[in-house]
Amino acid sequence: MxxxxxxxxxxxxxxxxxxxxxxxxxxxxxxxxxxxxxPMSDGGEGLLEVFGGSNRSAVVTSADGRRIIAPYRLDGQTAVIEMAEAAGLTLAGGAANNDPLYATTKGVGELIKAAIFAGAKKVIVGCGGSASTDGGLGAIEELEPVVRLKGIELVVAADVEIRFSEAAREFAAQKGATPAQVALLTQRLEALENHYFQRFGVDISSLEGAGAAGGLAGGLAAIGGHIVPGFEVAAEFNGLYEALEGASLIxxxxxxxxxxxxxxxxxxxxxxxxxxxxxxxxxxxxxxxxxxxxxxxxxxxxxxxxxxxxxxxxxxxxxxxxxxxxxxxxxxxxxxxx
The missing domain is CATH 3.40.50.10350 (Glycerate kinase; domain 1)
Incomplete structure (x- = not known):
């Protein structure tokens, strides 16, 4: 057959x-x-489902500053987080209701911290579906001092291949930004590249995928995260690569x-x-x-x-x-x- x-x-x-x-x-x-x-995910919404769905939750800050309950998964010492569950555009009410200049990833940092406090030694962060273009600054500020991440494997599952400074030009308009706001957000990201290099000694300017989730991927990379294509994370987990051998149709x-x-x-x-x-x-x-x-x-x-x-x-x-x-x-x- x-x-x-x-x-x-x-x-x-x-x-x-x-x-x-x-x-x-x-x-x-x-x-x-x-x-x-x-069933697949590119690292955006749906990554949790690939891993079996959520079994934990934490109260975090949404992109627009509200306190919300965000789900995540913890299996043994591995946690899976979708940034969209904390700072997603859908949660913010879509592009029409989003404030692209002030949307924050603070809640993503809170969710990562909650997973670590719950015992996670490896945290997979799905980067997609974001309301924010803050370059991950909100998340990093919440995780300070980043020494707390010592011994933690931070896997950043990116759903796009763009670089950090390109995030606003490519996707901010979809989040409700005007052309003037896109230009301002791009300037912010370019300044953040330098800030992260000065603060953490990591040059993220040429990292492929660093622009995922409004630059959250690059921000997490600056504090030790490893950016990988979200598709690869999902495919390795569910065995798609091995299943291709001998298949006649996909x-x-x-x-x-x-x-x-x-x-x-x-x-x-x-x-x-x-x-x-x-x-x-x-x-x-x-x-x-x-x-x-x-x-x-x-x-x-x-x-x-x-x-x-x-x-x-x-x-x-x-x-x-x-x-x-x-x-x-x-x-x-x-x-x-x-």
Whole structure:
């Protein structure tokens, strides 16, 4: 029996990665495949789910200064944190309600500290979905004196590949920043690079991924954190790399395909792995930027729920729409026995 793998990211706002995985697996099972499920995350929202969900919580400061309860996971001496649970844009009420100049990562520092006090010796911080562009300053100030991190392995799971000073130019507008505010935030980040070098002796200016979560990744790197692609953290944990051997098909996807999807995000990483291992792949997304799809040589394997079932059904009945869309993709490419 042929083996197929499903390795989607979440469809933000409509379905978890695990829910999308089960919907895809249902179709592939009926098509005659032996299916392996690997719900994924790029280090942003959904990383906790990959590791089994939260089992602890702490009261921390949100990006807009409120006191909130933030979940995290502690297994033995390993903690998993999503920065978005403390300083996420969704928690701040979206871009329209966010204050991009004052949004803070203070709560992320509080959450890291809580995990360490609970016994963690290794802390994995998922960097994605942020409201802030403070370069991690709020978190670092909360963790001072950083000597308390001695003996702690701090893994910074980045969801993008941009450098520290690029964070505002690339993503601050999505967090509600005006062009003038983007320029000011960029100046702040450039000043912080120098401050971190003077304070901690670490040059983060050329670190790939340091701009993740509004520069939080770079800030944590300055105090000893190790930046790694969030996708790798998830894939190593759930065994995706090993599962690729002998697979004949892999299906991935996300809520919206855009130019960033192939720059460190789940879809781009899965496609690269498939090409590396010579595995047939399909991409099923909620919707996509038509220009991005048109510019792809592999555009014939990209399928959008909105294109197949329409926008209303894609949002109202996402999981059923995933099933319909994947079934159409398999039939079009003559894959399986539907």
């Amino acid at each position: 042929k083996r197929a793998l499903v390795a989607p990211d979440k469809f933000r706002g409509t379905a978890l990665a695990s829910e999308i995985s089960f919907a895809m697996a249902d179709v592939l099972d009926r098509a005659g495949y032996q299916v392996g499920l690997f 299906v991935t996807g996300e809520g919206f395909l855009d130019s960033h999807s192939f720059l460190g995000k789940v879809v781009g990483r899965v496609v690269s792995l498939a090409l590396e291992h010579g595995v047939q792949y399909l991409v099923v997304v909620g919707d996509c930027d038509p220009q991005v799809k048109e510019n792809r040589r592999d555009r014939s394997i990209i399928f959008s729920l909105v294109e197949i079932v329409g926008e209303e059904q894609a949002y109202r009945a996402t999981l059923e729409s995933v099933r319909i869309t994947l079934e159409s993709a398999l039939k079009l490419h003559g894959l399986g026995s539907l």
